[in-house]
Amino acid sequence: MLAPKSVQECADLTYLAFDLADQYRMPVILLADGMIGQMMEGVVLPRERDLSELPKRDWTVGHMADRETRHITSLDLAPEELERKTRKRFARYEEIKRKEVRYEAAGTENAELTCVAYGTCARVALGAKKLAEQEGFRLGVFRPITLWPFPSEGLGAIAETGKPVLTVEMSLGQLVEDVKLAVLGKGPVHLLGHSGGVIPTEEEVFAEAKRIIMERRRIA
Numbered sequence: 442m443l444a445p446k447s448v449q450e451c452a453d454l455t456y457l458a459f460d461l462a463d464q465y466r467m468p469v470i471l472l473a474d475g476m477i478g479q480m481m482e483g484v485v486l487p488r489e490r491d492l493s494e495l496p497k498r499d500w501t502v503g504h505m506a507d508r509e510t511r512h513i514t515s516l517d518l519a520p521e522e523l524e525r526k527t528r529k530r531f532a533r534y535e536e537i538k539r540k541e542v543r544y545e546a547a548g549t550e551n552a553e554l555t556c557v558a559y560g561t562c563a564r565v566a567l568g569a570k571k572l573a574e575q576e577g578f579r580l581g582v583f584r585p586i587t588l589w590p591f592p593s594e595g596l597g598a599i600a601e602t603g604k605p606v607l608t609v610e611m612s613l614g615q616l617v618e619d620v621k622l623a624v625l626g627k628g629p630v631h632l633l634g635h636s637g638g639v640i641p642t643e644e645e646v647f648a649e650a651k652r653i654i655m656e657r658r659r660i661a
Contacts, residue, residue: 442588443543444472444559448482454586456487465537466500472588474611475638476561542595543586549599552581553654557596557620558609559585561640566609568643569650580650588616593623600624605653607631609646611639629653 443454451473458469517523548570549555556566563584573580583599583606585592600606605628608617613634621630633649635641 442470442472444586444588445477446560446563446584448477448480449484451477452484452486461541463495463498465533467533472560474560476640538590541587542590542592544592544595545582545584545586546595546599547582547584548579549581549583551579552599552604553579553657554605554607554650555581555583555599556607556609556646556650557583557585557616559588559616560611562609562611565641565643566646569646572643572647573650576651578647578651578654580647585619588619591619591623593619596620596623597625597627600627603628605629605631605657607633607646607650607653609633609641611635611641 443458445451445454451471454471458471462469515526517526547567556569558566563582566582566584570580570582581599583596585596596606600623606620606624608620608630610616610632611634613636614632617630617632617634624630631649631653633641633646
């Protein structure tokens with residue numbers, strides 16, 4: 442699952458989605474929310490690709506003069522054979538986890554709190570980061586670009602500091618579950634969520650981050 446934060450990234454990740462789906466023979470979902478889908482921004486498209494440059498695949502099907510007929514199926518009534526196929530699938534998933542994790546981190550090195558957000562919420566969180574800087578608060582932003590495979594190691598390294606994490610999402614707790622799994626109790630995880638298409642504001646995110654930071658300062 443790929444989550445863009447801009448119109449340009451929607452275009453770039455769409456091209457990438459087709460390539461990844463072809464390479465790994467599995468669906469790739471582009472998670473573009475309503476705001477980005479209706480936004481107008483400049484886009485630079487890559488050059489038109491020569492289809493002859495594409496790598497040859499040994500799993501294509503059909504009747505063609507220059508290609509043998511192949512029958513591709515995942516069904517197998519022999520349990521041992523089916524298990525063998527299943528294990529091959531899981532080996533492919535592990536390869537994807539090793540090679541295809543994507544994320545961005547802004548100001549997380551010395552942050553008092555890190556916001557985790559994707560898509561439009563990531564843009565909002567970056568705006569909240571600027572508001573925080575104006576008032577002397579250190580706010581970091583961690584943006585997963587791939588929601589699967591989730592960048593658990595990158596976020597887990599940030600969580601090692603024990604500093605709080607604030608998940609900002611246009612849902613009522615879907616992203617926060619992945620965040621909690623990545624943090625593994627190393628620090629507190631908070632949720633700022635909306636539903637029904639309500640978009641959090643920069644001021645709202647900053648206010649919640651400030652509240653959490655001030656509470657932590659008082660305890661310290």
